[in-house]
């Protein structure tokens with residue numbers, strides 16, 4: 068019984084306890100509901116307001132400078148004007164003053180001032196003078212923040228290489244993308260404490276959290292060489308009415324690129340303005356996708372992002388491989404009958420009558436196709452591909468800009484004798500211009516594959532201290548020093564005795580290789596002329612590749628590009644402090660020849676009939692040699708204006724009907 072009594076007491080006490088707990092719980096719940104429903108909006112608003120009073124203090128993006136510190140890309144100070152609606156005392160007056168100073172309409176400013184948002188930007192790019200005027204007007208609720216705008220002092224200089232930034236100050240193309248992480252600084256913050264109505268809390272000023280400015284990128288580019296390269300390539304493309312052109316100059320010992328000039332180009336300060344006149348005329352009728360395509364095309368660094376069929380400059384690979392494998396020597400004798408039959412196919416030399424008997428060295432000088440077909444066949448598919456591997460044609464060079472392409476070649480399994488033979492003289496495969504330059508550098512520098520690059524070092528934001536030297540991979544002994552030595556001799560003789568004579572410079576030893584590649588389809592008869600040159604031969608300090616795409620008239624690399632490379636090197640060598648390796652007295656012969664009487668400027672006979680041209684040429688004291696069977700002169704050699712010895716031949720090409728020979732392969736050198 069007792070236990071029952073005790074149980075009842077406990078049960079009553081528990082009930083009382085439960086009721087008390089329940090009441091407490093209800094009270095708490097009511098409080099929560101109250102906070103949520105009644106004062107919650109207020110609190111949320113307050114916290115939002117506090118949050119929105121945080122403004123960004125933009126950091127300065129780091130400069131890009133050339134190898135001597137000349138500024139190529141910089142960030143200038145500009146101001147941003149914004150309005151905090153709740154702090155504005157007189158909307159009309161504020162709008163009127165801002166519109167007047169900023170040159171905007173009163174209505175558009177008023178609309179922005181009246182927007183019930185925490186922070187409304189009125190204008191982003193405001194000059195410091197305008198900002199000063201606005202500060203002096205002392206308008207409550209108007210904020211002025213300083214930020215930075217990217218500026219390129221040289222406009223279009225090295226445009227495709229440097230690249231530019233978008234409105235968010237992030238790199239869009241080129242080095243601005245590749246080094247974005249270094250160039251971008253860390254943004255700071257401005258915090259201001261306000262009450263719910265957005266009025267600054269008494270005694271609470273603005274709080275500044277400082278960020279950090281971006282680092283400076285020092286490049287290997289040289290402003291003077293870059294400017295000069297751009298002038299030369301623009302002149303060449305314009306004169307030859309070509310599609311486009313490029314001139315790249317690199318140190319073949321370490322891969323530092325001094326200049327990469329592409330024409331046509333664009334202005335980095337207005338990158339969204341199309342430069343092509345035809346496109347510009349119809350720009351407004353184009354849809355957005357077509358416009359974007361055109362812009363991408365204009366920004367494209369095709370020396371790195373696109374491949375082409377290299378033609379004869381690629382013969383340096385076949386030659387190096389054959390020498391390295393001991394399959395030939397500079398003295399070995401060959402015979403060229405004008406073509407070589409490979410499997411069931413007759414593949415022509417560019418010299419239709421044939422080179423006759425010649426040594427391997429002469430084969431390099433004359434760029435004789437049958438010599439290189441023979442060497443490729445001697446190497447065989449496996450060994451030929453081993454050298455394609457060694458020179459890393461199926462890999463990126465590692466150059467420090469985005470979007471690099473790699474070479475395209477047949478699957479090894481599908482390569483028969485015809486493919487192998489044509490690859491031997493630079494057809495049936497495509498590579499990028501920068502891959503070719505890298506390969507040629509290895510061929511002449513003793514056999515080391517370098518990484519072409521633009522980035523030299525990362526410096527602090529004031530460009531005073533080097534924070535990091537940028538380093539790049541190298542691959543030694545792709546070919547032996549002895550092979551490299553033999554190749555230098557062969558390539559020097561191309562300039563002294565072969566097709567590259569127009570690149571020779573008094574006092575300097577120059578090595579080089581010409582190329583004229585026929586674009587696909589071959590029936591279109593469009594060419595890429597190119598010339599690769601370096602100096603001094605013994606210890607090359609600079610290597611230059613010049614490409615002219617679809618030149619009109621004469622299209623031989625030795626005629627179109629060798630003189631451009633010569634002109635560039637004539638200035639670049641002394642500029643880089645490279646001393647002439649022999650005195651002008653030793654090479655005085657050429658001077659004497661130039662001074663000799665009896666020279667005349669070649670007349671311009673393009674577009675003339677055969678009879679007209681013959682008359683003009685003979686009146687100039689020259690003889691005529693005509694090629695082709697058409698009616699109108701489509702090409703001439705030498706070009707109009709070039710010095711030519713009286714009594715010698717001026718070759719004219721008459722518009723020709725195509726024969727039905729195998730035109731898959733290029734007959735040009």
Ligand SMILES: [Zn+2]
Nearest residue numbers: 403416422435
């Ligand atoms: Zn030949």
